[in-house]
Amino acid sequence: MAMPVTHYLRTSKMPHIWCAGCGHGIVLGAVLRAIDSLGLDKDEVCVVSGIGCASRAPGYLDFNTLHTTHGRAIAFATGIKMAKPELKVIVLTGDGDAAAIGGNHLIHAARRNIGITTVCFNNSIYGMTSGQYSPMTPTGSLASTAPYGNIEEPFDLCDLVYAAGASYVARGTAYHALLLSKLIAKAIATEGFSFVEAITQCPTYYGRRNNMRSAVDMLKWQKEHAVPVAAAAKMSAEELVGKFRIGELGTRTRPEYTRRYAAVIETAQKEEAEQDA
Amino acid sequence: MLSKAGTRLMQGNEACAEGAIAAGLRFFAGYPITPSTEIAEELALLLPKVGGKFIQMEDEIASISAIIGASLAGAKSMTATSGPGFSLKQEGIGFASYTEVPCVIVNVQRVGPSTGVPTAPAQGDVMQARWGTHGDHPIIVLCPSSVAETFTLIIEAFNISERWRIPVIFLMDEVVAHMREKVVVPDVSQIKLVERPRPQVAPDQYLPYAAGEDLVPPMADFGSGYRYHVTGLTHDQTGFPTTKAPEVGALARRLDAKMKRAAPHVTFVDELLVDDAEVAIFAYGVTARAAAKAVRDARAQGLKAGLIKAKTLWPFPSEHVRRVAERARAIVVPEMNMGQLVLEVERASAGRAKVAGLSRVDAEPITPDEILARLREV
Numbered sequence: 001m002a003m004p005v006t007h008y009l010r011t012s013k014m015p016h017i018w019c020a021g022c023g024h025g026i027v028l029g030a031v032l033r034a035i036d037s038l039g040l041d042k043d044e045v046c047v048v049s050g051i052g053c054a055s056r057a058p059g060y061l062d063f064n065t066l067h068t069t070h071g072r073a074i075a076f077a078t079g080i081k082m083a084k085p086e087l088k089v090i091v092l093t094g095d096g097d098a099a100a101i102g103g104n105h106l107i108h109a110a111r112r113n114i115g116i117t118t119v120c121f122n123n124s125i126y127g128m129t130s131g132q133y134s135p136m137t138p139t140g141s142l143a144s145t146a147p148y149g150n151i152e153e154p155f156d157l158c159d160l161v162y163a164a165g166a167s168y169v170a171r172g173t174a175y176h177a178l179l180l181s182k183l184i185a186k187a188i189a190t191e192g193f194s195f196v197e198a199i200t201q202c203p204t205y206y207g208r209r210n211n212m213r214s215a216v217d218m219l220k221w222q223k224e225h226a227v228p229v230a231a232a233a234k235m236s237a238e239e240l241v242g243k244f245r246i247g248e249l250g251t252r253t254r255p256e257y258t259r260r261y262a263a264v265i266e267t268a269q270k271e272e273a274e275q276d277a
Numbered sequence: 278m279l280s281k282a283g284t285r286l287m288q289g290n291e292a293c294a295e296g297a298i299a300a301g302l303r304f305f306a307g308y309p310i311t312p313s314t315e316i317a318e319e320l321a322l323l324l325p326k327v328g329g330k331f332i333q334m335e336d337e338i339a340s341i342s343a344i345i346g347a348s349l350a351g352a353k354s355m356t357a358t359s360g361p362g363f364s365l366k367q368e369g370i371g372f373a374s375y376t377e378v379p380c381v382i383v384n385v386q387r388v389g390p391s392t393g394v395p396t397a398p399a400q401g402d403v404m405q406a407r408w409g410t411h412g413d414h415p416i417i418v419l420c421p422s423s424v425a426e427t428f429t430l431i432i433e434a435f436n437i438s439e440r441w442r443i444p445v446i447f448l449m450d451e452v453v454a455h456m457r458e459k460v461v462v463p464d465v466s467q468i469k470l471v472e473r474p475r476p477q478v479a480p481d482q483y484l485p486y487a488a489g490e491d492l493v494p495p496m497a498d499f500g501s502g503y504r505y506h507v508t509g510l511t512h513d514q515t516g517f518p519t520t521k522a523p524e525v526g527a528l529a530r531r532l533d534a535k536m537k538r539a540a541p542h543v544t545f546v547d548e549l550l551v552d553d554a555e556v557a558i559f560a561y562g563v564t565a566r567a568a569a570k571a572v573r574d575a576r577a578q579g580l581k582a583g584l585i586k587a588k589t590l591w592p593f594p595s596e597h598v599r600r601v602a603e604r605a606r607a608i609v610v611p612e613m614n615m616g617q618l619v620l621e622v623e624r625a626s627a628g629r630a631k632v633a634g635l636s637r638v639d640a641e642p643i644t645p646d647e648i649l650a651r652l653r654e655v
Contacts, residue, residue: 043501067508075340078334
């Protein structure tokens with residue numbers, strides 16, 4: 001039931017830069033199907049990215065698109081959303097971009113609850129620079145900068161962003177592409193800050209080094225390790241070791257930032273008018 | 278209260294904030310840092326009164342990133358910082374320059390490097406303002422020497438940035454930022470405002486980085502029906518990345534040519550008694566005030582002195598220096614650094630006049646007497 005979404009693509013910019021077997025195309029497809037399902041006008045969508053493989057996505061999309069500096073997409077997006085709150089502002093980012101260099105912007109956007117949707121393409125590695133470990137690389141994995149195995153613990157990005165104050169947090173995978181699309185649609189429809197972690201595969205720089213030589217191996221890994229939230233609720237902590245939850249992980253209703261600022265403008269203008277009177 | 282036409286006593290940072298609003302500023306993002314913080318405080322208070330937006334971001338890089346985003350969405354935008362924050366902003370300054378997004382970056386200079394003396398003046402960021410970000414890039418740097426000048430020059434900063442799509446660095450110093458002086462606030466109808474060039478063609482005809490005769494491409498607001506791509510990667514006329522040598526070179530050369538085309542329109546210099554000067558001073562910022570006093574004192578003592586007061590530091594006003602160097606015996610360049618623009622003055626003088634620096638780097642402003650003594654030496 002995959003809807004055709006080619007009308008959102010700048011097909012003249014194809015072929016894309018992603019490697020054979022990369023999951024980013026599947027995740028991007030899920031983003032576009034989500035936008036399509038919401039019936040959004042191309043002119044009202046603004047897609048912003050940082051630096052890295054995932055951040056090259058906006059170049060292929062027929063929206064207002066902005067490819068910024070490393071880690072800063074959410075900060076640029078904050079300026080856009082403030083200047084034009086009527087725009088649907090979507091940030092496409094990777095695990096290095098969002099969780100390392102851009103981690104501060106991520107948690108503060110969540111804290112403010114500004115109406116931006118962030119989709120993090122998490123492939124557990126820095127792909128653009130050929131395979132260094134990221135804050136999302138599993139402990140023990142090999143990477144070009146972890147030749148003896150990664151000794152760091154990864155974030156649970158969804159827990160982090162929800163704890164920081166986001167209105168909507170969810171996780172999906174490239175394997176569960178239809179679920180992913182539905183989660184992204186709900187994220188975009190959320191008024192405050194929304195975050196979707198999309199687990200995706202990098203066979204070239206992660207899989208090859210970590211006993212998953214093909215994209216199929218990696219997609220199978222996603223299938224076997226993902227646990228839907230409803231099933232996870234019935235499992236013990238021991239049973240969940242090494243697994244990750246997919247689905248909606250947190251939703252709450254809080255005032256959205258640009259709406260709050262609109263109230264500030266109203267108050268300030270009222271005071272000014274009273275002083276003039 | 279918003280500034281109304283009339284005479285007021287204002288602080289430099291206050292004049293910067295109010296002048297910016299008069300220039301059309303509608304989005305400010307900043308981060309607290311001494312000695313620029315009052316600019317953010319003023320704008321937090323005043324911007325919403327005119328329907329503008331203020332946000333205190335989580336850091337300096339976020340602040341400049343946010344103003345670039347807001348400018349792309351059509352809002353005249355500004356951030357303000359000081360020394361350490363200015364170092365952090367360089368990433369965003371390069372992006373804005375390369376993608377030709379109008380914006381104003383205020384840097385109230387304090388003693389550096391590093392944390393330095395946060396509450397004391399310096400002029401040590403002149404070269405960083407020109408070359409702080411990596412790669413060749415166009416940039417314009419303006420520098421006020423009084424509170425009244427801050428008000429008028431910040432309006433020029435916005436107009437220039439919009440007209441040429443070049444980021445403007447507004448280089449203040451701690452003395453000008455914190456002193457209080459008389460400002461004659463003009464009626465809004467008397468303030469000339471410039472808007473960025475916007476596309477005159479239909480969206481399907483729009484080439485976002487194709488420039489006409491003036492080398493400035495028209496800029497569409499995000500969300501206005503012109504869907505286009507902006508990237509910090511080297512891009513062609515369509516805005517999309519390229520690594521083709523002719524296109525890479527063409528962008529670098531157009532940006533350089535644009536800067537040169539803009540130069541005569543963005544170079545502001547005040548000259549004081551330079552026509553018959555035997556010795557001249559080249560000065561800027563708070564130091565130019567001491568220099569003006571030194572000129573008057575020298576003249577009273579029979580020494581024909583003159584002053585080139587640069588309000589534009591970059592592009593460097595070489596022509597003004599060259600003309601004065603043809604007649605004057607020497608040019609003295611007092612700076613609150615170890616000698617930055619003195620090198621540019623030397624270059625522009627090309628051996629016609631002796632060029633002598635005067636450095637003060639002890640967190641105190643240079644006095645008229647120090648400059649006068651140097652004038653007598655050369």
